[in-house]
Amino acid sequence: MNKESLVLVIDDIQQNLKVLGNTLFEHGLRPAIAKNGIGGLALAKKKRPDLILLDIMMPDMDGFEVCKRLKEDIITKDIPIIFLTAKTEKDDIIKALEMGGVDYVTKPFNAKELMARVNTHLELKAARDTILLQTEELKQANAAKDKFFSIISHDLGNLFNVLIGFTSLLSTQNQKLNAAQKEDFLQHMLKSSKKGYNLLKNLLEWARSQTGQIVLKPATLNLAQIVADTFELVSSNAKSKSITLLSSISESTTVFADKNMLETVIRNLLSNAIKFTDINGQVEILCEKKDNDIEIVISDTGIGINSQDIDKLFRIDINHSTIGTGKEKGTGLGLILCKEFVEKNGGTIWVKSDKEKGSHFHIRLPSQPLNA
Numbered sequence: 614m615n616k617e618s619l620v621l622v623i624d625d626i627q628q629n630l631k632v633l634g635n636t637l638f639e640h641g642l643r644p645a646i647a648k649n650g651i652g653g654l655a656l657a658k659k660k661r662p663d664l665i666l667l668d669i670m671m672p673d674m675d676g677f678e679v680c681k682r683l684k685e686d687i688i689t690k691d692i693p694i695i696f697l698t699a700k701t702e703k704d705d706i707i708k709a710l711e712m713g714g715v716d717y718v719t720k721p722f723n724a725k726e727l728m729a730r731v732n733t734h735l736e737l738k739a740a741r742d743t744i745l746l747q748t749e750e751l752k753q754a755n756a757a758k759d760k761f762f763s764i765i766s767h768d769l770g771n772l773f774n775v776l777i778g779f780t781s782l783l784s785t786q787n788q789k790l791n792a793a794q795k796e797d798f799l800q801h802m803l804k805s806s807k808k809g810y811n812l813l814k815n816l817l818e819w820a821r822s823q824t825g826q827i828v829l830k831p832a833t834l835n836l837a838q839i840v841a842d843t844f845e846l847v848s849s850n851a852k853s854k855s856i857t858l859l860s861s862i863s864e865s866t867t868v869f870a871d872k873n874m875l876e877t878v879i880r881n882l883l884s885n886a887i888k889f890t891d892i893n894g895q896v897e898i899l900c901e902k903k904d905n906d907i908e909i910v911i912s913d914t915g916i917g918i919n920s921q922d923i924d925k926l927f928r929i930d931i932n933h934s935t936i937g938t939g940k941e942k943g944t945g946l947g948l949i950l951c952k953e954f955v956e957k958n959g960g961t962i963w964v965k966s967d968k969e970k971g972s973h974f975h976i977r978l979p980s981q982p983l984n985a
Contacts, residue, residue, distance in 0.1 A: 621662035623653030650674030859897040874954040881947035890915035918966040
C-alpha cells in the first residue's frame with residue numbers, strides 16, 4: 614500500500630468528516646472531503662482517489678445513487694468503494710455490495726476495524742493496478758515482437774526475392790541479354806541491396822534498443838557536421854530524383870545527444886523526406902534555439918500525410934507504411950526508431966503536415982548538458 618494514497622470521504626455530517634479525516638491522516642493517508650453526493654462525484658472525477666468512503670444516508674442524493682453514477686463513469690468506475698452506514702439491516706448491506714461496493718463499515722465505527730478494511734482494499738487496488746500495468750506492458754511487448762517478425766518475414770523476404778530473381782535471370786539468360794538490360798538488372802539489384810542494408814541497420818538498432826544493449830553516451834556535438842555527413846549518405850537517393858538538399862544550420866550550433874542515435878534519427882528523417890518528395894522537389898533542414906534546447910526541423914515539398922495517419926506514425930502496434938513518390942516501399946520502423954532514440958536523449962519528436970504540400974518533422978533536444 615502506498616502511504617500517500619488518497620481517500621475520498623463523502624458524508625453530509627461535519628463531525629463524521631472531521632473524525633474520518635483525522636483518522637486517515639493519523640494513519641499516513643491523504644484524506645479528501647465532500648459534504649454531499651454531488652460534490653463527491655465532482656471530486657472523485659477530478660482527484661481520482663485510490664479509495665472512497667461513502668455514507669449511505671444523505672439528503673438529495675443517497676450513497677446508492679452516488680455509487681451507481683461512479684460505476685457508470687469510465688473515469689471512476691474502478692475506484693473501490695467502502696460504504697459507511699448506521700444501518701445494519703441485511704437487505705441494505707446486500708444492496709450496497711450489489712451496487713458495486715467492495716465492503717461496508719457500520720457507524721459508529723471502530724478506528725482499527727476501519728483502517729484494517731481501508732488498508733486491505735488499498736493493497737488490493739495497488740495489486741490490481743500493478744497487474745493491469747504489467748498486462749499493458751506485455752501487450753506492448755507482444756505487439757513489438759509481432760511487428761519485428763512481420764518486418765523480417767515480409768520486407769526482407771521481398772528484398773531477397775528481387776535479388777534472387779534478377780541474379781537468376783543474369784545467370785540463365787546472360788547470353789540473351791543486351792548491355793542495357795544487364796545494366797538495368799544490376800541497378801535493381803544495387804537498389805535492393807542498399808534498401809536491405811538500411812533495413813537491417815534499423816532492425817538491429819531497434820532490437821538492441823529493446824533489449825537494453827544500447828548504452829546512451831551523450832556528448833556535445835556539432836550539428837552542422839552531423840547533417841553534412843548525413844547529406845553525403847543520402848545524396849545518391851536525392852540525385853536520382855533531382856531533389857535539392859538544403860541546410861541552413863550554423864557551424865557553431867551544438868546539440869547534446871548520443872552521436873550514433875542522432876545520426877540514425879537524421880538519416881531516417883532525411884531518407885523519408887526524399888522518399889515522399891516528387892522529382893525536382895526540395896528537402897531542407899534548419900534549426901532554432903528554444904531556451905536551452907535546439908529545435909531541428911526537416912521539411913520537404915512532398916506529398917504530405919493524411920491527418921488521420923499522423924498519430925499512427927510513431928506506434929509499433931499499428932502497421933502503417935506508405936509508398937513513396939518513386940514507388941519506394943518502407944516498413945515504418947524508421948520513425949519508430951527515431952521516436953525511441955529522441956526520447957532516450959531527453960527530447961521530443963512531432964510532425965506537422967499538409968496533404969500535397971509537404972511535411973515538417975520537428976525534433977527538440979538539449980543544446981547542452983543540463984548541469985552546464
